[in-house]
Amino acid sequence: MSDLPTGNAAIGQSGGPTAVINQSLVGVVEGLQKGLVASGTVKQILGMRHGVRGIAKDGGDLVDLTAMPAKTLEAVAQTPSAALGSTRDKPDEEYCAQILQAAARTTSATSSISAATIPPTPAESARRAARAGYEMRCFHVPKTIDNDLKENDHTPGFASAARFVTLAHMGDALDNASLGGIKINVVMGRQAGFLTAAASLARGCRETDKDAAKRPAPHLIYVPEVPFVMDHFLHDVDRVYSALGRCQIAVSEGIRDADGNEIGPQLMRSGEVDAHGNVQLSGSGALGDGLADAVKKALTPAGGKAPRVRADTFGYLQRCWPATSSVDAMEARGVGRHAAKLAADGDAGASITIIRTSNVPGDYRSEFGRADLSAVARHARHMPEDFSDDGNNISAVFYDYCHPLVGELPTFGKL
Amino acid sequence: MSDLPTGNAAIGQSGGPTAVINQSLVGVVEGLQKGLVASGTVKQILGMRHGVRGIAKDGGDLVDLTAMPAKTLEAVAQTPSAALGSTRDKPDEEYCAQILQAAARTTSATSSISAATIPPTPAESARRAARAGYEMRCFHVPKTIDNDLKENDHTPGFASAARFVTLAHMGDALDNASLGGIKINVVMGRQAGFLTAAASLARGCRETDKDAAKRPAPHLIYVPEVPFVMDHFLHDVDRVYSALGRCQIAVSEGIRDADGNEIGPQLMRSGEVDAHGNVQLSGSGALGDGLADAVKKALTPAGGKAPRVRADTFGYLQRCWPATSSVDAMEARGVGRHAAKLAADGDAGASITIIRTSNVPGDYRSEFGRADLSAVARHARHMPEDFSDDGNNISAVFYDYCHPLVGELPTFGKL
Numbered sequence: 001m002s003d004l005p006t007g008n009a010a011i012g013q014s015g016g017p018t019a020v021i022n023q024s025l026v027g028v029v030e031g032l033q034k035g036l037v038a039s040g041t042v043k044q045i046l047g048m049r050h051g052v053r054g055i056a057k058d059g060g061d062l063v064d065l066t067a068m069p070a071k072t073l074e075a076v077a078q079t080p081s082a083a084l085g086s087t088r089d090k091p092d093e094e095y096c097a098q099i100l101q102a103a104a105r106t107t108s109a110t111s112s113i114s115a116a117t118i119p120p121t122p123a124e125s126a127r128r129a130a131r132a133g134y135e136m137r138c139f140h141v142p143k144t145i146d147n148d149l150k151e152n153d154h155t156p157g158f159a160s161a162a163r164f165v166t167l168a169h170m171g172d173a174l175d176n177a178s179l180g181g182i183k184i185n186v187v188m189g190r191q192a193g194f195l196t197a198a199a200s201l202a203r204g205c206r207e208t209d210k211d212a213a214k215r216p217a218p219h220l221i222y223v224p225e226v227p228f229v230m231d232h233f234l235h236d237v238d239r240v241y242s243a244l245g246r247c248q249i250a251v252s253e254g255i256r257d258a259d260g261n262e263i264g265p266q267l268m269r270s271g272e273v274d275a276h277g278n279v280q281l282s283g284s285g286a287l288g289d290g291l292a293d294a295v296k297k298a299l300t301p302a303g304g305k306a307p308r309v310r311a312d313t314f315g316y317l318q319r320c321w322p323a324t325s326s327v328d329a330m331e332a333r334g335v336g337r338h339a340a341k342l343a344a345d346g347d348a349g350a351s352i353t354i355i356r357t358s359n360v361p362g363d364y365r366s367e368f369g370r371a372d373l374s375a376v377a378r379h380a381r382h383m384p385e386d387f388s389d390d391g392n393n394i395s396a397v398f399y400d401y402c403h404p405l406v407g408e409l410p411t412f413g414k415l
Numbered sequence: 416m417s418d419l420p421t422g423n424a425a426i427g428q429s430g431g432p433t434a435v436i437n438q439s440l441v442g443v444v445e446g447l448q449k450g451l452v453a454s455g456t457v458k459q460i461l462g463m464r465h466g467v468r469g470i471a472k473d474g475g476d477l478v479d480l481t482a483m484p485a486k487t488l489e490a491v492a493q494t495p496s497a498a499l500g501s502t503r504d505k506p507d508e509e510y511c512a513q514i515l516q517a518a519a520r521t522t523s524a525t526s527s528i529s530a531a532t533i534p535p536t537p538a539e540s541a542r543r544a545a546r547a548g549y550e551m552r553c554f555h556v557p558k559t560i561d562n563d564l565k566e567n568d569h570t571p572g573f574a575s576a577a578r579f580v581t582l583a584h585m586g587d588a589l590d591n592a593s594l595g596g597i598k599i600n601v602v603m604g605r606q607a608g609f610l611t612a613a614a615s616l617a618r619g620c621r622e623t624d625k626d627a628a629k630r631p632a633p634h635l636i637y638v639p640e641v642p643f644v645m646d647h648f649l650h651d652v653d654r655v656y657s658a659l660g661r662c663q664i665a666v667s668e669g670i671r672d673a674d675g676n677e678i679g680p681q682l683m684r685s686g687e688v689d690a691h692g693n694v695q696l697s698g699s700g701a702l703g704d705g706l707a708d709a710v711k712k713a714l715t716p717a718g719g720k721a722p723r724v725r726a727d728t729f730g731y732l733q734r735c736w737p738a739t740s741s742v743d744a745m746e747a748r749g750v751g752r753h754a755a756k757l758a759a760d761g762d763a764g765a766s767i768t769i770i771r772t773s774n775v776p777g778d779y780r781s782e783f784g785r786a787d788l789s790a791v792a793r794h795a796r797h798m799p800e801d802f803s804d805d806g807n808n809i810s811a812v813f814y815d816y817c818h819p820l821v822g823e824l825p826t827f828g829k830l
Contacts, residue, residue: 017593019586022828047830063830075828081589083830088594171434171735174496178432179503183731284707285700285728292699313700315727316598320586322825323738410737413437413490415462415478415498 004041004346005135008106010055010062012048013082014089016145018157019324020332024141025084026077027336029065035344037066046106051087056098060106077333080320096128104134123373126349139339140351140373143332145319147194148380151371153356154194156335157319159328159405161188162198164321165250166406168314169202173217173248174412180246181308182237182295185218186288188318190254191380193223195318197387198402199250200394201409207396212236213243220247220392224254225383228263233291234298236392241299241307253287253313267291285313325407331366338368351376364404419456419761420550423521425470425477427463428497429504431560433572434739435747439556440499441492442751444480450759452481461521466502471513475521492748495735511543519549538788541764554754555766555788558747560734562609563795566786568771569609571750572734574743574820576603577613579736580665581821583729584617588632588663589827595661596723597652597710600633601703603733605669606795608638610733612802613817614665615809616824622811627651628658635662635807639669640798643678648706649713651807656714656722668702668728682706700728740822746781753783766791779819 011028013021029045036042047063048054054061063084076083091099103125122138129136142149145161165187176183187196200208203216212219219240222228240247255263267290288311300306335352342350350370358365387398426443428436444460451457462478463469469476478499491498506514518540537553544551557564560576580602591598602611615623618631627634634655637643655662671677682705703726715721750767757765765785773780802813 013593017590065830068830072828072830075826076830077828078825079589079827079829080586082593083828086593167737168732171495171737172731174494175432175731175735178428178497178501284704284726286704289699289701289704310731311699312730312732313728314732316587316590316725317583317727317729317732320590322582322586322827410493411490412494412737413487413492413498414494415480415483415487415491 004036006041006043008044008046009036009042009343010046010048010103010106011065011084012051012054013084013086014051015086015143016319017081017086018143018145018319018332019080019160019321020156020328021081021143022079022083023077023329023332024143024156024336025082026073027333028141028339029068029336030070030073031337031340032343033066035340039344041344047084050085051089052091052095052099053087053089054084055102055106056091056095060102062106077329080322080324091124096124099125100128100132100134103129103136104132122349122351123377126373137343137347138349138373139343139347140376141335141339142352142354142376145195146189146192146380148192148382150376150379150381151351151353152376152381153354153366154405155354156328156332158194159325159331159407160321161195161318162201162402163323163325163328163406164318165195165198165314166201166409169199169218169248169250170409170412172312173202176217176246176248179308181310182241182247182249182292182299184249184251184288184291184295184309184311186251186253186285186311186313188314189224189252191224191382193225193252193254193383193388194402196221196223196250196252197383197394197398198406200399201402201406204409204411206399208393210390212392213240215393217248218250219244220249221394222249222251222255222392223383223388223394224252224256225385226388226391227258228255229258230263230294232391234295237295238299251287251291263287264290267294285311288313325405327364327405327407334368342370349373359400359404361404419451421456421458423459423461424451424457424758425461425463425518425521426480426499427466427469428499428501429466430501430558431734432496432501433558433560433734433747434495434575434736435571435743436496436558437494437498438492438744438747439558439571439751440497441488442748443556443754444483444751445485445488446752446755447758448481450755454759456759462499465500466504467506467510467514468502468504469499470517470521471506471510475517477521492744495737495739506539511539514540515543515547515549518544518551519547537764537766538792541788552758552762553764553788554758554762555791556750556754557767557769557791560610561604561607561795563607563797565791565794565796566766566768567791567796568769568781569820570769571743571747573609574740574746574822575736576610576733577616577817578740578743578821579733580610580613580729581616581824584614584633584663584665585824585827587727588617591632591661591663594723596725597656597662597664597707597714599664599666599703599706599710599724599726601666601668601700601726601728603729604639604667606639606797608640608667608669608798608803609817611636611638611665611667612798612809612813613821615814616817616821619824619826621814623808625805627807628655630808632663633665634659635664636809637664637666637670637807638798638803638809639667639671640800641803641806642673643670644673645678645709647806649710652710653714666702666706678702679705682709700726703728740820742779742820742822749783757785764788774815774819776819
């Protein structure tokens with residue numbers, strides 16, 4: 001430990017917040033308080049407001065977390081979304097230079113909680129610092145409800161969002177059964193279908209029939225990893241609706257055709273593009289409404305009555321609902337602490353990872369590891385092929401993977 | 416009790432389900448089991464599948480609930496949505512005649528859990544039965560998340576939906592604070608703003624500033640009872656966004672202009688009309704998307720960057736989320752039991768009501784009463800004027816009204 005450079009530590013949050021990202025923030029802070037701050041290596045723990053903005057800004061926008069009391073930290077840990085504020089800035093050359101200069105003035109270690117799909121600022125910062133001959137150790141603490149980070153069994157934030165999606169489909173399936181008709185639920189997940197796949201847990205069973213009309217709801221599930229063919233979709237819905245008078249469908253916002261082109265923009269009016277060049281899919285009901293229109297058109301008999309078709313886009317509640325998966329909350333805290341531990345052990349910079357060590361029912365266990373910063377950045381992880389079935393379904397393999405993360409679910413009565 | 420005609424009792428559920436409508440069903444059944452069934456007056460308790468459809472249908476679609484075990488009933492009570500299935504049928508002359516004939520064959524008492532905004536089947540059936548010289552006693556057990564039933568302090572189903580709306584705004588306010596921008600949340604409630612007003616509980620305080628930029632989120636709340644003026648709305652949003660860099664807005668799906676014309680259809684593509692002649696507002700993101708477009712257009716400076724504007728339409732989760740308000744669950748059970756009690760006491764037919772008897776903080780109490788069937792039907796209740804403030808806000812009077820129903824809320828930490 002004595003070899004470590006002394007200085008300050010800065011921590012920021014970036015990208016879309018999750019329900020447990022503050023658990024990780026608190027994990028880092030309490031880990032540093034008990035480790036490098038106690039040993040005198042780290043003088044100050046600085047919270048950057050709105051990620052790198054908080055340090056790049058003239059004069060800085062920083063919160064001193066060095067002596068933040070455990071009681072305050074615990075309350076923050078239980079609070080969804082980014083307590084320091086987040087950012088989606090994608091720093092250019094000048095911005096990066098600003099960050100580095102400011103960091104050289106104020107810190108020697110940086111920790112950032114972010115996702116692979118946003119700019120890999122810790123990796124980039126570390127490279128630039130090294131080139132400049134300035135010793136900065138950067139750690140990346142994972143988070144993404146999309147669960148699409150490489151080198152990880154799963155990521156903090158995913159399990160709580162998955163729990164929301166599962167519970168939503170459980171309640172909504174009963175609502176759909178009450179009044180009948182076709183119900184489409186659009187779930188977040190641009191590149192990866194993990195979160196949409198969590199809808200399958202609402203069925204309460206591992207194995208389901210090849211015939212969608214013989215499955216418990218949701219009858220049909222579409223993810224970005226499986227090419228979406230509109231004709232097949234309409235055929236699937238018709239099959240279930242004809243047999244049951246109802247049909248519950250979970251659709252990922254990122255579904256795409258065989259050429260990889262997203263279905264959403266093809267059905268949408270709005271063409272808004274974000275800082276990363278992505279068309280806006282969340283915070284709009286357009287994909288769900290577009291699919292509902294297509295179903296209504298296809299399933300209305302000539303001269304007959306249109307079926308009842310409704311679409312809900314679950315939106316931001318998936319990532320900020322103030323009730324979490326307990327496994328998720330625990331692991332999110334753990335990855336933060338692990339970053340502080342690696343720093344104290346002299347690691348020169350890493351991304352923290354989650355490794356599943358037991359998946360025995362009732363005895364799920366995980367531990368934390370490390371990966372090089374460059375290993376998790378840029379390339380998103382997709383669902384393994386064996387998580388999907390039949391083009392419109394999710395497999396028992398996924399059930400076994402996801403169920404321990406989501407935790408206990410309510411059981412319902414029936415007449 | 417000896418004067419009561421012997422026969423069967425039938426119970427059905429209709430209209431949009433709620434998270435606690437099965438509590439009321441179970442309340443009626445267990446009340447009858449212990450009362451009129453035990454005394455021999457009621458031979459059978461018949462559950463009608465999909466409301467009046469279940470009795471009007473050739474051969475009937477009925478479930479025998481007479482000896483349904485308490486354990487099964489308790490599981491059903493804890494289950495959201497209508498366990499018997501619901502209906503939105505609006506019976507015409509022929510349909511009503513069918514219901515009456517079938518009822519004469521199978522029952523002597525009918526209980527229906529429904530809302531005032533759907534056809535007042537119990538009242539209508541009772542009138543027709545009387546004209547036909549057939550003695551049928553009809554009871555209406557209230558439910559509606561819209562809370563728009565006359566003669567009631569509030570209705571079963573509202574508090575659980577309000578709890579969902581409050582929690583959703585609590586989480587979403589933190590999400591909005593993390594990344595900034597303008598967030599619009601569309602809440603159910605076609606005629607009445609009670610449910611949208613519940614967003615105000617997310618602030619955690621009774622009194623708020625006249626200046627929307629000085630209120631905790633949600634900064635702006637719009638309900639159907641207050642005429643919606645697009646220019647005022649855009650001005651309000653601009654004021655808050657300019658001051659804070661963010662703005663959280665709750666909007667009722669039923670907002671309307673000074674002439675009483677709904678804003679939704681004016682902004683929407685779809686013109687689908689339901690069996691009651693209403694344009695479809697729920698199960699579509701069109702109102703939220705339309706308002707978001709208007710805000711984006713108005714707040715984008717000439718040649719400048721559009722602000723980040725997102726809209727979520729909370730949709731059906733508001734009425735089926737599988738976690739309820741405990742006051743709501745208890746009262747929903749109670750109104751069902753009370754219907755069975757009135758029937759046993761010889762009441763010729765009534766709608767059950769909820770009366771608040773104490774609103775002392777920490778000592779909320781209510782009791783159940785009766786109203787004539789005709790008193791609650793047809794005319795929807797609106798929010799009292801003193802629940803609204805300043806055209807874009809909800810008052811402390813509403814806070815005091817709603818808070819005891821919604822129950823304990825989580826508390827959050829802050830850095």
